[in-house]
Amino acid sequence: MEHLSGAEMVVRSLADEGVEYIYGYPGGALLHVYDAIFRQDAVTHILVRHEQAATHMADGYARASGKPGVVLVTSGPGATNTITGIATAYMDSIPMVVLSGQVPSDFIGTDMFQETDMVGISRPIVKHSFLVKRAEDIPATIKKAFHIAQTGRPGPVVIDIPKDITNPGEKFEYSYPKKVKMRSYNPATRGHSGQIRKALELLYAAKRPIVYSGGGVVIGGASEQLTELTKSLNFPITNTLMGLGGFPGSDPRFLGMLGMHGSYPANLAMHHADVILAVGVRFDDRVTNGIGKFCPSAKVIHIDIDPASISKNILADIPIVGPVDSVLKDMLKLIKEDKRAPDVDAIANWWKQVEEWRSSKGVFPYDAGDGVVIKPQKAIEVLYEVTKDMDTYITSDVGQHQMFASQYYKFDKPRRWINSGGLGTMGFGFPAANGVKLHYPDAQVACVTGEGSIQMNIQELSTCMQYDLPVKIINLNNRVLGMVRQWQEMQYEGRFSHSYMDSLPDFKKLVESYGHVGMRVEKLEDLKPAMEAAFAMKDRLVFMDIAVDASEHVYPMHIKDGSMRDMWLSKTERT
Amino acid sequence: MRHIISVLMENEPGALARIVGLFAQRNYNIESLNVAPTEDPTLSRLTLTTIGEDRKVEQITKQLNKLVDIVKVVDLTEGAHVERELMLVKVKASGSQREEVKRTTDIFRGQIVDLTGSIYTVQLAGDSGKLDAFLQAVGSVTIVEVVRTGVSGIARGEKVLSL
Numbered sequence: 001m002e003h004l005s006g007a008e009m010v011v012r013s014l015a016d017e018g019v020e021y022i023y024g025y026p027g028g029a030l031l032h033v034y035d036a037i038f039r040q041d042a043v044t045h046i047l048v049r050h051e052q053a054a055t056h057m058a059d060g061y062a063r064a065s066g067k068p069g070v071v072l073v074t075s076g077p078g079a080t081n082t083i084t085g086i087a088t089a090y091m092d093s094i095p096m097v098v099l100s101g102q103v104p105s106d107f108i109g110t111d112m113f114q115e116t117d118m119v120g121i122s123r124p125i126v127k128h129s130f131l132v133k134r135a136e137d138i139p140a141t142i143k144k145a146f147h148i149a150q151t152g153r154p155g156p157v158v159i160d161i162p163k164d165i166t167n168p169g170e171k172f173e174y175s176y177p178k179k180v181k182m183r184s185y186n187p188a189t190r191g192h193s194g195q196i197r198k199a200l201e202l203l204y205a206a207k208r209p210i211v212y213s214g215g216g217v218v219i220g221g222a223s224e225q226l227t228e229l230t231k232s233l234n235f236p237i238t239n240t241l242m243g244l245g246g247f248p249g250s251d252p253r254f255l256g257m258l259g260m261h262g263s264y265p266a267n268l269a270m271h272h273a274d275v276i277l278a279v280g281v282r283f284d285d286r287v288t289n290g291i292g293k294f295c296p297s298a299k300v301i302h303i304d305i306d307p308a309s310i311s312k313n314i315l316a317d318i319p320i321v322g323p324v325d326s327v328l329k330d331m332l333k334l335i336k337e338d339k340r341a342p343d344v345d346a347i348a349n350w351w352k353q354v355e356e357w358r359s360s361k362g363v364f365p366y367d368a369g370d371g372v373v374i375k376p377q378k379a380i381e382v383l384y385e386v387t388k389d390m391d392t393y394i395t396s397d398v399g400q401h402q403m404f405a406s407q408y409y410k411f412d413k414p415r416r417w418i419n420s421g422g423l424g425t426m427g428f429g430f431p432a433a434n435g436v437k438l439h440y441p442d443a444q445v446a447c448v449t450g451e452g453s454i455q456m457n458i459q460e461l462s463t464c465m466q467y468d469l470p471v472k473i474i475n476l477n478n479r480v481l482g483m484v485r486q487w488q489e490m491q492y493e494g495r496f497s498h499s500y501m502d503s504l505p506d507f508k509k510l511v512e513s514y515g516h517v518g519m520r521v522e523k524l525e526d527l528k529p530a531m532e533a534a535f536a537m538k539d540r541l542v543f544m545d546i547a548v549d550a551s552e553h554v555y556p557m558h559i560k561d562g563s564m565r566d567m568w569l570s571k572t573e574r575t
Numbered sequence: 576m577r578h579i580i581s582v583l584m585e586n587e588p589g590a591l592a593r594i595v596g597l598f599a600q601r602n603y604n605i606e607s608l609n610v611a612p613t614e615d616p617t618l619s620r621l622t623l624t625t626i627g628e629d630r631k632v633e634q635i636t637k638q639l640n641k642l643v644d645i646v647k648v649v650d651l652t653e654g655a656h657v658e659r660e661l662m663l664v665k666v667k668a669s670g671s672q673r674e675e676v677k678r679t680t681d682i683f684r685g686q687i688v689d690l691t692g693s694i695y696t697v698q699l700a701g702d703s704g705k706l707d708a709f710l711q712a713v714g715s716v717t718i719v720e721v722v723r724t725g726v727s728g729i730a731r732g733e734k735v736l737s738l
Contacts, residue, residue: 119589124600128643131589148643183738184585184646308637311630 004174006135007032007166010099013142015042016176019070021061021438022046023054027074028114029101032166046438046467049459051078053431055085056457059094060432061439063418064393066221068095068149069435075101076114079160080121084425086156087125091422092242093219095154097145098122104164105133118160127155135165139176147180152187153306154219188305191322196330199277199301199318200338206275207346208353209235212258212287215242215421216280216304216324223247223414225328226279232335234347236354238266240281241406242421249410255354256363259287260558261403263364264569265357267556270295271565272353278302280324283313284422293563303327361569364407364556369549374524376401376476376548380408383446383474386531391443393418393436397429397453400482403554405448427456433471434464444535446472451504451545452481461514464541472534473543475507478550486553490568507545516541577606578632579651579658579728582621582639583736586612590644594621597642603627603635607660607725618646618738622727647736655731661724662706663688664697667717676716683709694719702726 004012010033014022023046026034037045048054051073058069069089073082079100089096103112119129128148130141138161145157203209211230217223223246230237230253237247238258247254256263258270270276276298281287288294294314302309302316303324310319320327335341366377383394383405394409395418396402402419411417418436420428433447454475464471484499508518517540521530527546534542556567559574568574584590591610598605603625610621625635632650639648651658668676669692676695680687685699699709703726710718730736 120592123593123596129589182643185643306641308634308641312634315630 001173001175003171005032005036005166005168005171006138006161007036007168009135009138009172009174010142010161010166011036011040011043012174013139013176014070015040017142017146019043022070022072023048023057023435024072025051025054025074025078027076027078027101029075029103029163030072030078032163032168033072033101033161035168045072047463048431049462050457051081052085052427053457053460053463055082055089055096055098056425056428056431057435057438058096059085059089059428060395060418060435062089062094062096063432064415064436065439066219066415068097068146071096071098073098073100074114075103075118076116078114079116079118083121083125084423086122086158088420088423088425088428089156090125090127092215092420093154094156095150096156097142097149098156098158100158100160102131102160102162105162106164108162118158122158125156126158129158129160131160132162132165135167135170136172138165139174140180143177143180144182147182148185188307188322189326191303191320191327191330193330195318195320196327196334199320200331200334202275202299202301202318203233203277204340204342206342208273208350209233209275209277209342209347210269210273211235211237211247211277211279212240212270212281213237213243213246213279214240214281217243217246218280218414220280220305220324222280222325222328225325225332229328229332229335232332233342234351235277235342236269236351238262238270240284240287240421241419243280244406244417245411245414246280248412250412255358257406258564259284260289261407261554261556262287263407264361264556264567265354265363267558267564267567268357269354271563273298276300278316279328280304282309285313288313289558289564289566290561295564365569366552366555367570372524374521374527374546374548376404376478376552377408378524379474379476379527379546379548380404380448382528382531383448384409386528386535387444387446390535392416393433393440393443393445395419395429395433395436395445395447397447397449397456398424398426399450399453400478400486400552400554401448401450401453401476403483404476407554426453430454430457430471430473431460434460434469437469437471438467444472446474448474448476450482451475451477451479451501451507458510461511461516461541464516465514468539470537470539470541473541475543475545476548477504477507477545478548478552479504480550482550482552483554485550489553507543511541511543516543518543518545520545520547522547576628577624577626577652579622579624579656579726580632580636580639581649581651581728581736582623582645583613583647583738584619584621585644585646586617586619587644590619591621593642593644594639597638601634601638603631607723609725609727615738620736622725624726646738649730649736651728651730654734656728657731658702658726658728659700660703660706660726662699662709663722664699664710664713664718665720666695666697666713667693667719668695669693672716676713679709679712683712685709
């Protein structure tokens, strides 16, 4: 049997778990571990410039690959700086393992230098956490953490490691467990067959059905089944912000995203539906609008791995707890055996109505402007045109640019649209893009951002320089905090309290100082050629600073406390 | 409505904090709570009472079930059950009041577990309503201190909460 120190066990366990990259930042409590990292080459450590960026990098990687992202930070400020990133992953159910250093066991609770109660601080935003008490427990704890992070409804897991148990002078027998069994943790593995049967009967009888699918389909690896089911039933489908790519965005059955900034046909079809097949969603407030007025004539079938998501906001008529891929597989199998289908005439009539909605207002209409000033919507459309035939991942920050990207970019595959949907974390997009690029060096990775969001983690330009990460940054620069400003204009009579940025850097010069390529684009005619040039520079990070029209709002927009169909369609037109 | 939620959980440090934290974080209320190890020292049994409409309580049990340290959760008020709470009350009693306190304690089948010239310490077990009634009944004397354990409960009959 091999003998290793606690520090060596941390690194070896990660290697035995199959971890390729860890993202982190060293510090006092972790020096033994960083020394162990130095003396091996199975696991590669990526040094970020701020711990928050480490969590978003790991998160971006996890969203693109489906595997847990791994973060290593020191105690105290190192640990607290990860909190935003952990909460971001928690809200979107992203598998992540965060290892934090802790002061030596005997000093815990003494307010030692760089001490913080990491397990306590992170408790409300983790799926689970561990404070390791003995070096011998390190391998089993790491195994458990990875198991918990990526099974059931995934989420972040924190492992807090006191410095004394990583002491290089003390060696222990090392073996990495092959399996893990926990009597108190058994996520559902199959959906209830009786419930699935009931759901099918409702689907066969539906006259005005719609499929409403979310992040659970992407995370649960169920896009293939969802696509097959939706096509075989010939139902209209809409995705949540997190669910984009779960069904091909360019398929005619796709009505666009739904919700607060969802499409006119998607929100109307939801409102008038008689059966809603909800898959891997949580009826978030940004989807439902006023709960009391939500889809008055709909029966709801709700499939989710997390029983607590079912009937939390909207009562499900037929709840099905189980992994979405397995439940949808069971449904497809039964439909084939049944040789039954929904009422063809009723579905045809419903499609006629849906197509009428789609053609009357368009999916996401906007005013094209004078053809000189760049509309932010147009910038996304051009991005789509330029990159649609490439192997592309799009990440985004938070605000108007995020909504425009979700509306105008058509995602045909899952895991290609990476954004902070639940927590809405500005500063997420750029480090997330870096995490994706590191693991998929041959893919094009673009971060759609704004001049507000990008400055929340702009120090990562330095990380990109160190590790040669040629991502593309699409900065929709309107010189204001667009989404805040939109609300202030609509609800606060245009009192633009602190939503204006009057001291922006020259982004071109800034990125050039890090050795990257900067571009400034101000006219529509220059946009496409510039973007083509940017994506042609495969081995360079290109920062495209694009001047866009600051007066644009994101539409449609739900009218507060109304129903799904109550929307502003432009500054002057409402439903 | 008042619900008694009974939880079987790993006897691990931090497990209680996770449960209490969940209630604070999700804006659920806790009326009373008690926790102690079971016959199996690796397991603890926690009983808490909360007030809320059925859908909210359903969310509470679902959210509790999600916590990794929790083995099982049951809402005892869904079925027949026995509930008990223990109370220690210190009352100031002198003269004729001493006899009255003694009599009231007997009626409620309580015990006087400590006394001085002016103080009786009464121990009383029962459901929460009975304990409230006792406090009302001795209302004429001065209650100096009240300590209650919070509700413990167990299902009637064959039903058990175990691994």
